[in-house]
Amino acid sequence: MLFPRRALLGAGGGLAAATLLPSLSEAAAPFRNDLPPAWYRFRIGQFEATVVSDGRLPLGQPAPAFPASPPQEIADLMRSNFLPVNEANLEQNALIVNTGRQLVLFDTGMGESMGAASQMFGPTTGRLLRNMRAAGIEPSQIDMVILTHAHCDHCWALVDAQGNRNFPNAQVAVTEADLRFWTDPANKRGPEFMTAFIDGATKNLNAYRDRLVMVRDGQEVVPGIQAMAAPGHTVGHTIYAVTSGNQTVVNTGDLAHHQVLLLQRPLWEFSFDTDPKQSAQTRSRALERFATDRTQILSYHFPWPGLGHVVKAGEGYTWLPSPMEVTSLG
Numbered sequence: 001m002l003f004p005r006r007a008l009l010g011a012g013g014g015l016a017a018a019t020l021l022p023s024l025s026e027a028a029a030p031f032r033n034d035l036p037p038a039w040y041r042f043r044i045g046q047f048e049a050t051v052v053s054d055g056r057l058p059l060g061q062p063a064p065a066f067p068a069s070p071p072q073e074i075a076d077l078m079r080s081n082f083l084p085v086n087e088a089n090l091e092q093n094a095l096i097v098n099t100g101r102q103l104v105l106f107d108t109g110m111g112e113s114m115g116a117a118s119q120m121f122g123p124t125t126g127r128l129l130r131n132m133r134a135a136g137i138e139p140s141q142i143d144m145v146i147l148t149h150a151h152c153d154h155c156w157a158l159v160d161a162q163g164n165r166n167f168p169n170a171q172v173a174v175t176e177a178d179l180r181f182w183t184d185p186a187n188k189r190g191p192e193f194m195t196a197f198i199d200g201a202t203k204n205l206n207a208y209r210d211r212l213v214m215v216r217d218g219q220e221v222v223p224g225i226q227a228m229a230a231p232g233h234t235v236g237h238t239i240y241a242v243t244s245g246n247q248t249v250v251n252t253g254d255l256a257h258h259q260v261l262l263l264q265r266p267l268w269e270f271s272f273d274t275d276p277k278q279s280a281q282t283r284s285r286a287l288e289r290f291a292t293d294r295t296q297i298l299s300y301h302f303p304w305p306g307l308g309h310v311v312k313a314g315e316g317y318t319w320l321p322s323p324m325e326v327t328s329l330g
Contacts, residue, residue, distance in 0.1 A: 045244025054109025111157025232279025
């Protein structure tokens, strides 16, 4: 139903005349710049799943993160999806699964283990542990930490700034390929960030040397959680199918970092990929499968809480977030 502009203005004027608004001094209240704890709980069959935020990860200008892509096309895609043209923000959605027998955490966020380097993306990261506790989960309760890969925003909170284990009772599952690559000082070459990435992975992974579990493609790491190799972003990047009963959610890690740029343009290359071309091919194949099979996925970097589906749209895909259950909100 369309309302004439004159009628709307008239109604607004009447309301203004009939309502005495308080003065600015009477209505003044301090701004609250803090954020509530960010966690979200839902079910995967009989499993209880909790997504816990490590905080927002700002990339800054999007173009440098996609160096082989036309800057104008990047800007057009951002603008057409009502996103800031000059600012790309990623979330960090860490999944915790309670199978009834084991409590499993996927990835750890940035943490504080590397001092100033831990804030290379700004002060909004490193909130995983406090948000876990707000969700009623103590780090000491974690039985297994499964790493999708060994980048800073996925493993640097294995230990604290003093090198003490944040998850004292946990084993850590990682691929042998990633373990070898990211703890090898000979790989401190190429982009400037590689030195910090190698040093950080080495410090965090070495603290669990006696508790490491090597992940193999197709293996069940724990009952109901199966590894699926998805190389390219890192040499051993792995995604995980979490299945209970007739329900499956695939934790896709860093298969795609941005819900617009790398879904609508799945073959675009991303600057933090170890092998950008392999990563693009891996991403394209996986997205096609998820869209065809209507698989629900949990993406680490998509808008909070990262749970949803991808659907085919032209030569790319569209992200459809799953409705959040109000009764499960933290």
